[in-house]
Amino acid sequence: MDSWEWNKIAGAVLGTLIFVLVLGMLGGAVYEVHKPAKPGYVVPGVTQTAAAPAAAPAAPVEEPLPDFAKVIPAADLANGQKVSHYCAQCHDWSKGGPNRIGPNLWNILGSARGEDRGGFAFSSAMKAKGGTWTYAELFRFLKKPQEYIPGTKMTFAGVGSTQDRIDLIAYIRTWADSPAPLPAPEAAKPAAPAAAPAAKTAAAQTAKPATAAAAPAPKPVTSQTTTAAVLAPDFATANVAHGKEIAQQCAMCHDWSKGGPNKIGPNLYAVLGRKRASYPGFDYSAAMKAKGGTWTYDELFRFLKNPQEYIPGTKMPFAGLPSAQDRIDVIGYIRTWSDKPLPLPPPAK
Numbered sequence: 001m002d003s004w005e006w007n008k009i010a011g012a013v014l015g016t017l018i019f020v021l022v023l024g025m026l027g028g029a030v031y032e033v034h035k036p037a038k039p040g041y042v043v044p045g046v047t048q049t050a051a052a053p054a055a056a057p058a059a060p061v062e063e064p065l066p067d068f069a070k071v072i073p074a075a076d077l078a079n080g081q082k083v084s085h086y087c088a089q090c091h092d093w094s095k096g097g098p099n100r101i102g103p104n105l106w107n108i109l110g111s112a113r114g115e116d117r118g119g120f121a122f123s124s125a126m127k128a129k130g131g132t133w134t135y136a137e138l139f140r141f142l143k144k145p146q147e148y149i150p151g152t153k154m155t156f157a158g159v160g161s162t163q164d165r166i167d168l169i170a171y172i173r174t175w176a177d178s179p180a181p182l183p184a185p186e187a188a189k190p191a192a193p194a195a196a197p198a199a200k201t202a203a204a205q206t207a208k209p210a211t212a213a214a215a216p217a218p219k220p221v222t223s224q225t226t227t228a229a230v231l232a233p234d235f236a237t238a239n240v241a242h243g244k245e246i247a248q249q250c251a252m253c254h255d256w257s258k259g260g261p262n263k264i265g266p267n268l269y270a271v272l273g274r275k276r277a278s279y280p281g282f283d284y285s286a287a288m289k290a291k292g293g294t295w296t297y298d299e300l301f302r303f304l305k306n307p308q309e310y311i312p313g314t315k316m317p318f319a320g321l322p323s324a325q326d327r328i329d330v331i332g333y334i335r336t337w338s339d340k341p342l343p344l345p346p347p348a349k
Contacts, residue, residue: 072169075317077317083167087105090156095177107175113132122153139166145158178285243329243334254267272342273338276288276293296345304327
């Protein structure tokens with residue numbers, strides 16, 4: 001039997017297999033069994049369970065707002081300035097500066113949303129949103145602008161990090177002659193009620209309580225406890241090396257070299273003994289100008305404890321130095337930023 005005969009046999013077998021396969025497919029299509037909607041016979045004891053409805057999508061959880069009265073003064077302005085590089089791609093925030101892809105952002109905190117800013121054409125979505133750029137509104141908007149105001153022209157993806165947004169808003173707050181006042185601090189949550197005391201015994205109920213000794217009244221703290229005269233010996237023996245370490249926080253916003261530039265804050269060379277709000281070229285807040293006076297040892301000591309509390313409305317968002325010794329040491333170091341350091345105040349009598 002030659003190869004030709006073998007080829008014919010193989011072809012016949014293959015053709016038969018294909019015919020059977022096609023026949024099976026046609027038969028399945030013609031005689032397909034459809035499952036009835038209801039069973040023709042219900043087996044006793046067996047109950048049918050309805051398919052569980054699809055679970056509704058969970059509502060998005062709104063991010064809780066921070067206590068801006070606490071977090072803004074403690075924010076990292078240097079980090080906020082770094083984050084603001086994203087803003088610089090589309091915005092200018094200098095006073096009287098131009099509109100760019102986005103509007104000028106000078107004095108944006110506390111301003112009306114979509115207000116006229118040198119003729120900038122705001123989107124209809126931004127105008128319809130209305131309201132004011134409060135700390136809370138800016139905090140929510142900067143997370144995901146397109147999600148918070150659908151249809152806004154701002155195509156920026158957003159700042160996901162909570163701390164980055166806080167730092168950025170603290171830096172944005174400095175873009176004004178008079179920074180927007182901080183909101184009132186959140187009220188402290190009431191403490192959980194204490195457990196009810198155990199029932200007193202009959203003997204304890206009839207016994208008279210012992211008279212507690214009256215606690216001595218605390219001595220009042222007068223203004224003299226913080227005057228420079230009282231602290232004069234401490235200033236004379238300040239730890240200047242420690243003060244230099246603390247001053248690294250000042251370097252984020254200030255230059256203190258002789259003839260140096262203004263930065264976020266004014267140059268601090270020879271600040272001790274200088275009139276307040278007097279360094280050339282720096283745009284001081286109205287609050288600082290209104291305070292007037294001179295930067296004495298006593299004034300600087302009080303101011304550095306809590307700048308916002310001592311001069312409400314100051315541009316300086318620094319949280320302050322609560323430690324008296326830290327302030328003494330840093331002022332001892334600040335005193336060296338001068339050709340002729342300010343004489344120490346006379347010691348207290």
